[in-house]
Amino acid sequence: MTTLATGIDLVDIRFWDRPPEERLADFARLRELGAPVYFAEPRVPLVRSGKGFHALVRHADVVAASRNAKVFSSEPAATSPEPPPWLSKVFGTPMVNMDDPAHARLRRIVFRAFTPRMLARIEDDVRATAARIVDDVRAGGPGDFVERVAARLPINVICSMMGIPERTRPYVLSRIDAMTEYSGVRGSLASPRTMRLLAGNLKAIVDLHRLVARLGEARRRDPSDDLVSALVNANPDGERLSVKELGSFFDLLLVAGNETTRNALAHGLRLFTDHPDQRELLLARYDEGIGAAIEEIVRYVSPIIQFRRTVTTDHELNGHPLRAGDKVVLFYPAANRDPEVFADPDAFDITRSPNPHVGFGGPGPHLCLGANLARMELRIMFEELFGRLPGLRASGEPEYLLSSFDNGITRLPFTWDAP
Numbered sequence: 230m231t232t233l234a235t236g237i238d239l240v241d242i243r244f245w246d247r248p249p250e251e252r253l254a255d256f257a258r259l260r261e262l263g264a265p266v267y268f269a270e271p272r273v274p275l276v277r278s279g280k281g282f283h284a285l286v287r288h289a290d291v292v293a294a295s296r297n298a299k300v301f302s303s304e305p306a307a308t309s310p311e312p313p314p315w316l317s318k319v320f321g322t323p324m325v326n327m328d329d330p331a332h333a334r335l336r337r338i339v340f341r342a343f344t345p346r347m348l349a350r351i352e353d354d355v356r357a358t359a360a361r362i363v364d365d366v367r368a369g370g371p372g373d374f375v376e377r378v379a380a381r382l383p384i385n386v387i388c389s390m391m392g393i394p395e396r397t398r399p400y401v402l403s404r405i406d407a408m409t410e411y412s413g414v415r416g417s418l419a420s421p422r423t424m425r426l427l428a429g430n431l432k433a434i435v436d437l438h439r440l441v442a443r444l445g446e447a448r449r450r451d452p453s454d455d456l457v458s459a460l461v462n463a464n465p466d467g468e469r470l471s472v473k474e475l476g477s478f479f480d481l482l483l484v485a486g487n488e489t490t491r492n493a494l495a496h497g498l499r500l501f502t503d504h505p506d507q508r509e510l511l512l513a514r515y516d517e518g519i520g521a522a523i524e525e526i527v528r529y530v531s532p533i534i535q536f537r538r539t540v541t542t543d544h545e546l547n548g549h550p551l552r553a554g555d556k557v558v559l560f561y562p563a564a565n566r567d568p569e570v571f572a573d574p575d576a577f578d579i580t581r582s583p584n585p586h587v588g589f590g591g592p593g594p595h596l597c598l599g600a601n602l603a604r605m606e607l608r609i610m611f612e613e614l615f616g617r618l619p620g621l622r623a624s625g626e627p628e629y630l631l632s633s634f635d636n637g638i639t640r641l642p643f644t645w646d647a648p
């Protein structure tokens with residue numbers, strides 16, 4: 230089936246500008262059709278081929294495609310718009326755009342950054358950063374939650390993992406903003422603005438690569454106890470990251486670990502404001518309830534909207550024929566509201582159990598590497614916020630990011646009792 234038959238066009242920028250509930254209602258219509266719908270994409274010179282994709286919107290389809298990485302390849306790219314082939318030649322390929330065995334090798338090396346031991350080591354640091362953010366909020370009074378809270382935590386955590394000093398972090402943040410401006414639907418327009426964003430994006434990547442290359446070379450010469458030293462010096466199997474791979478890994482951490490956690494925090498506050506019963510439930514037994522509450526925030530919000538795969542061989546996906554070379558896009562917000570898996574899927578229920586959401590990706594080799602780090606950041610940040618700012622709540626409507634990749638909030642006014 231094609232987009233014309235449904236009247237829904239996931240490639241059109243106007244679709245992503247509509248209120249989230251309307252988009253979810255359209256996803257529900259697509260799900261009810263029972264077969265993936267094909268969407269044509271425009272050809273953009275220098276950027277991508279414009280092959281179009283089949284939209285996977287049912288939970289069972291997203292799970293099956295994520296699991297079967299031999300048929301549903303992450304090469305040449307899992308992101309949209311697909312980067313042009315020359316980009317990875319210049320900057321290296323991030324692991325999210327790789328298949329095994331190259332992907333497995335990289336994942337083995339960088340896994341060291343996310344072991345329970347490594348996470349336990351940075352927990353105190355995360356708590357200290359969260360406490361400092363709340364100190365500043367109390368001193369400064371109400372304002373914009375995204376700027377004052379949500380944007381500050383994840384970037385500081387990633388930089389502190391990588392050993393990037395505080396004074397360099399505002400520069401890193403400005404580079405990330407330039408990179409992420411060119412993601413999602415805005416890149417699908419062959420306009421001078423898109424080209425300008427692409428140029429800004431490339432310059433930002435070069436700047437960040439230079440920064441971490443210097444760091445990597447220093448740690449190779451003079452290893453210390455930090456993550457970069459562990460990545461650029463050999464593991465017990467003799468594997469290590471090249472300086473170019475370190476650059477790609479850093480980009481990926483910044484893009485994958487920054488906006489996602491920031492948006493989960495902002496959406497979380499919005500949800501606890503709109504659902505005071507759920508907030509009271511959580512605060513009555515925070516330690517017991519926060520784990521399931523975080524899973525429900527990630528399910529309900531789906532901070533990442535989509536990743537794509539390329540079909541390597543003719544294949545039937547849950548009865549739907551696909552051809553070698555076809556593209557599929559996995560739409561996590563649609564899968565996460567699938568009534569075949571989630572009872573009352575539009576209810577925000579922090580006691581939901583089981584909760585097999587695919588907000589961190591479906592089961593398979595690319596399942597989010599930073600999920601436990603994100604869970605820790607959310608648990609600690611909400612604990613500091615709710616513990617020290619009684620009556621914390623959003624005090625106005627959120628402003629949403631226009632993107633088909635990040636379910637982002639760009640601004641959210643907030644306040645608390647007797648600020």
Ligand code: HEM
Nearest residue numbers: 324325485486489490493532536589590595597598599603
């Ligand atoms: C709420 C927060 C987060 C969400 C919703 C999220 C979501 C996702 C999703 C959907 C994927 C799957 C990609 C695919 O299947 O192609 C993914 C992969 C990944 N995520 Fe996350 N993520 C979050 C936080 C983080 C954090 C904090 C980090 C690291 C600092 C991180 C690092 C990664 C990496 C490295 C991958 C690629 C894994 C691979 O290709 O093997 N993520 N994430």
